[in-house]
Amino acid sequence: MMEVFHTVSTKAILLGNEAIARGIVESGCLVATAYPGTPSSEILPAVAKFADELASPMAVEWGVNEKVAFEMALAASFTGVRSCAVMKQVGLNVAADPFMSAAHFDLKGGMLLVTADDPGPHSSQTEQDSRYFAMFAKVPCFDPATGAEAKEMVFDAFDLSERFGIITMLRPSVRVNHCRQSVDLGEIRTRDEEAKFVKEPSRWVCLPASVKVNHPRLNRKVEDIRTAFETEFSKYNYEVPAKKESVLGIVASGVSFSVVMDMLKGWGREDVSVLKIGTPHPLPLKMVTEFMARQPKVLFLEETYPVMELQLPDRTGILGRWNGVVPGAGELLPEVIASILAPLLGREAGPGGEDPLLKQALEDLKVTPRRPMLCPGCPHRASFFSIRQALPNAVNPSDIGCYTLGVNQKAVDAVVDMGASVTMGSGFYLAHKASGTERPVVSTIGDSTFFHMGLPGLASAVYNRHSFVLAILDNSTTAMTGGQANPSVGTKLRKGDEGRKVDIEGACRGCGVTFVKTLEAYDVRKGKEVIAEAWEYARERREPAVVIFRHPCMLLRPEQSSIPVRVDPGKCIGCKFCINFFNCPGLVFNEETKKAFIDERFCVSCGVCVSVCPHGAIEAVQEEGR
Amino acid sequence: MQYVIVGIGGQGILFTSKVLGKIALDRGAEAIGSEVHGMAQRGGSVVSHFKIGDYQSPLVQAGEADVLLAFDQGEGIRNLHFLRDGGSLVVNIHDEKAFENPNLLEYLKKRGIKVHSVKGYDLLREHMGGNFLFLNVLLAGAMCASGVTDLAFDEVAAAVKELSPAKFEDANRKVLQLGYEAH
Ligand SMILES: Cc1ncc(C[n+]2csc(CCOP(=O)(O)OP(=O)(O)O)c2C)c(N)n1
Numbered sequence: 001m002m003e004v005f006h007t008v009s010t011k012a013i014l015l016g017n018e019a020i021a022r023g024i025v026e027s028g029c030l031v032a033t034a035y036p037g038t039p040s041s042e043i044l045p046a047v048a049k050f051a052d053e054l055a056s057p058m059a060v061e062w063g064v065n066e067k068v069a070f071e072m073a074l075a076a077s078f079t080g081v082r083s084c085a086v087m088k089q090v091g092l093n094v095a096a097d098p099f100m101s102a103a104h105f106d107l108k109g110g111m112l113l114v115t116a117d118d119p120g121p122h123s124s125q126t127e128q129d130s131r132y133f134a135m136f137a138k139v140p141c142f143d144p145a146t147g148a149e150a151k152e153m154v155f156d157a158f159d160l161s162e163r164f165g166i167i168t169m170l171r172p173s174v175r176v177n178h179c180r181q182s183v184d185l186g187e188i189r190t191r192d193e194e195a196k197f198v199k200e201p202s203r204w205v206c207l208p209a210s211v212k213v214n215h216p217r218l219n220r221k222v223e224d225i226r227t228a229f230e231t232e233f234s235k236y237n238y239e240v241p242a243k244k245e246s247v248l249g250i251v252a253s254g255v256s257f258s259v260v261m262d263m264l265k266g267w268g269r270e271d272v273s274v275l276k277i278g279t280p281h282p283l284p285l286k287m288v289t290e291f292m293a294r295q296p297k298v299l300f301l302e303e304t305y306p307v308m309e310l311q312l313p314d315r316t317g318i319l320g321r322w323n324g325v326v327p328g329a330g331e332l333l334p335e336v337i338a339s340i341l342a343p344l345l346g347r348e349a350g351p352g353g354e355d356p357l358l359k360q361a362l363e364d365l366k367v368t369p370r371r372p373m374l375c376p377g378c379p380h381r382a383s384f385f386s387i388r389q390a391l392p393n394a395v396n397p398s399d400i401g402c403y404t405l406g407v408n409q410k411a412v413d414a415v416v417d418m419g420a421s422v423t424m425g426s427g428f429y430l431a432h433k434a435s436g437t438e439r440p441v442v443s444t445i446g447d448s449t450f451f452h453m454g455l456p457g458l459a460s461a462v463y464n465r466h467s468f469v470l471a472i473l474d475n476s477t478t479a480m481t482g483g484q485a486n487p488s489v490g491t492k493l494r495k496g497d498e499g500r501k502v503d504i505e506g507a508c509r510g511c512g513v514t515f516v517k518t519l520e521a522y523d524v525r526k527g528k529e530v531i532a533e534a535w536e537y538a539r540e541r542r543e544p545a546v547v548i549f550r551h552p553c554m555l556l557r558p559e560q561s562s563i564p565v566r567v568d569p570g571k572c573i574g575c576k577f578c579i580n581f582f583n584c585p586g587l588v589f590n591e592e593t594k595k596a597f598i599d600e601r602f603c604v605s606c607g608v609c610v611s612v613c614p615h616g617a618i619e620a621v622q623e624e625g626r
Numbered sequence: 627m628q629y630v631i632v633g634i635g636g637q638g639i640l641f642t643s644k645v646l647g648k649i650a651l652d653r654g655a656e657a658i659g660s661e662v663h664g665m666a667q668r669g670g671s672v673v674s675h676f677k678i679g680d681y682q683s684p685l686v687q688a689g690e691a692d693v694l695l696a697f698d699q700g701e702g703i704r705n706l707h708f709l710r711d712g713g714s715l716v717v718n719i720h721d722e723k724a725f726e727n728p729n730l731l732e733y734l735k736k737r738g739i740k741v742h743s744v745k746g747y748d749l750l751r752e753h754m755g756g757n758f759l760f761l762n763v764l765l766a767g768a769m770c771a772s773g774v775t776d777l778a779f780d781e782v783a784a785a786v787k788e789l790s791p792a793k794f795e796d797a798n799r800k801v802l803q804l805g806y807e808a809h
Contacts, residue, residue, distance in 0.1 A: 013647035038664030123664030179684035180647050181658040258683035334687035350689050358706055361730035367700040370634055372670035585669050601747060601758060
């Protein structure tokens with residue numbers, strides 16, 4: 001969903017991701033690809049929007065996964081045009097293979113990799129630091145402190161990439177991606193490069209023999225780039241000296257720098273020197289060690305791994321992660337940084353700490369943080385109910401998507417990474433088979449995740465004859481990350497670009513699956529029946545069976561009949577069955593009356609819960625009001 | 627001026643940062659804020675930060691917010707630690723009794739926190755046919771009327787108008803007024 005941008009002359013208030021997108025378009029990038037993932041998801045749709053507005057000829061496309069997206073962009077760079085691939089941090093795990101190879105090439109067109117990190121984490125299965133990956137691949141990395149700086153870095157990252165023939169990484173973290181800030185808008189910096197692929201096997205074919213040349217060359221590039229970072233990038237790497245004699249030096253990168261600057265200002269401290277590093281790899285070592293030599297003690301603040309710290313020849317003299325002064329996990333929120341800085345500067349961390357009165361009030365009022373839940377009316381809730389009720393004894397591997405929240409309905413037992421629902425289905429089957437036992441397995445996966453990495457596992461399961469049921473929860477969108485298109489949707493990002501829908505049923509049959517049934521997700525009676533049938537089929541035939549639950553995501557605001565419901569207090573026996581296995585924000589339990597009731601603030605009248613109550617206490621009401 | 631906006635994913639709290647951003651931009655003021663997108667948006671607790679003035683970091687440090695705008699009273703109470711001493715809570719309430727809790731009252735008093743409450747759900751039920759998606763505009767009106775910020779009604783109205791689809795123009799104006807007068 002794109003929004004209107006508000007411009008006053010050449011400034012606009014943009015989300016950090018929109019600022020990065022604007023930089024990508026203004027840089028004259030010609031091929032931009034991505035696979036969505038929080039906190040990076042808004043970048044590519046914004047690239048498409050700005051490209052439309054500025055009439056750029058660029059291609060803007062979702063790949064079905066990060067590896068696909070990355071390789072499309074990489075080949076574009078081989079032809080000499082600028083390209084860019086965008087993903088979240090765990091996306092780079094999927095694209096790690098081409099990324100590691102890419103580092104060895106002497107690239108032609110500038111290539112930028114944007115990997116968004118999620119310290120916290122807020123929406124991820126790991127808290128990994130992509131800068132570490134840059135270090136691993138020996139690739140230069142920019143670490144922006146704000147959205148506006150991130151935009152500026154895009155230009156330099158492209159220039160650097162072309163100057164040294166190396167892929168560059170821009171590593172924003174969630175607070176940069178999702179900051180909102182005024183940003184300067186410019187025009188496209190025109191460039192006359194056009195795609196011209198020159199056959200040069202020694203350059204573009206990564207044979208072991210070429211690695212013998214490429215690896216030492218890569219090492220030389222790293223040192224040359226380090227020198228450039230020492231001397232030419234003072235807009236990103238600079239010292240904010242103490243006005244008085246310095247009592248502490250802080251080396252900070254990314255958002256931690258911004259936080260520290262606001263904090264020192266708020267505290268009125270003029271006796272702390274800060275060295276901002278915007279290019280943590282390769283670390284401008286001379287600059288850092290010279291700064292350190294001038295400070296009585298030095299603290300390193302960076303998210304989330306000790307990437308700068310680890311590049312120091314000797315880190316035993318500093319305060320940082322190696323000696324536990326900075327916590328080894330979690331986001332460096334202002335409160336965390338305050339608790340590190342305050343003792344070093346001999347002051348209190350300030351108000352905002354835990355207060356016994358407030359704590360007691362929260363306990364009295366039973367106020368706890370709200371956990372994420374599937375939306376009211378979400379088709380996944382109905383599908384999980386069917387699956388769980390059909391085979392209560394089944395193992396339920398699941399996957400990455402909104403439906404991971406099926407864990408609230410006790411219908412999700414294991415989640416690892418995208419596509420693992422299918423391969424875990426195989427693994428659970430095999431472990432039981434080898435032990436001479438049997439247990440039903442029903443895996444759940446979403447439409448986007450199915451195309452992302454579900455297909456190889458499915459082909460493998462057909463080939464090896466694994467008995468399990470794969471339930472594909474097709475809500476016609478990539479919901480978790482905000483509703484992006486995917487092959488089952490078929491639409492594309494740029495105006496006038498036409499895509500083609502890829503048929504899930506056909507894809508499954510093409511992999512050799514012989515049981516493929518599709519049903520309306522809201523129909524829980526039918527759902528239970530078909531899941532039971534699919535499992536029988538799978539175990540008898542020794543092959544995976546596929547059930548496709550279809551119903552559009554609520555975020556797409558589908559037209560559907562409105563079935564207002566009420567709970568009949570006379571019939572409700574307070575068993576909490578609906579709370580435990582249906583788990584809808586619109587259906588809550590009153591601990592005083594010991595009855596369920598409909599919370600009209602959230603209920604969207606989907607009517608599914610009518611079929612859920614074993615005592616018939618939830619009923620559809622005809623008239624308005626409940 | 628530092629704002630913290632809290633609520634439950636799906637309540638539309640991001641809109642408020644956009645309104646504040648637009649106002650700052652029109653005033654030619656510097657502004658920076660932080661939002662929540664992704665997993666937590668699915669019905670979980672969400673917190674947005676917004677700072678107008680000479681700031682570099684998008685995050686408000688606990689104990690420093692001038693205004694806490696809460697779309698949900700539970701989230702509002704849970705996030706009171708964000709407020710500075712003497713700060714203000716503008717809150718949508720659905721259960722007044724909570725604000726009679728003696729521990730809460732004492733905490734508010736001790737920290738000099740002022741509470742401005744609006745019965746958002748009741749108002750929207752009565753005047754907007756129970757369409758709770760208007761909560762964000764209603765609360766913008768209430769916050770404006772509470773006098774805890776320097777936001778002028780017209781400024782907020784103009785921002786809301788520009789930021790929402792034309793078909794909602796009349797309804798938004800009505801709801802904004804409703805929130806403004808409710809205070
Ligand atoms: C490797 C990787 N890439 C991207 C993501 C971000 N991500 C989380 S869920 C999801 C896709 C969900 O789409 P779908 O499977 O269709 O399920 P839905 O959310 O629509 O229910 C994505 C892309 C991730 N967690 N891991």
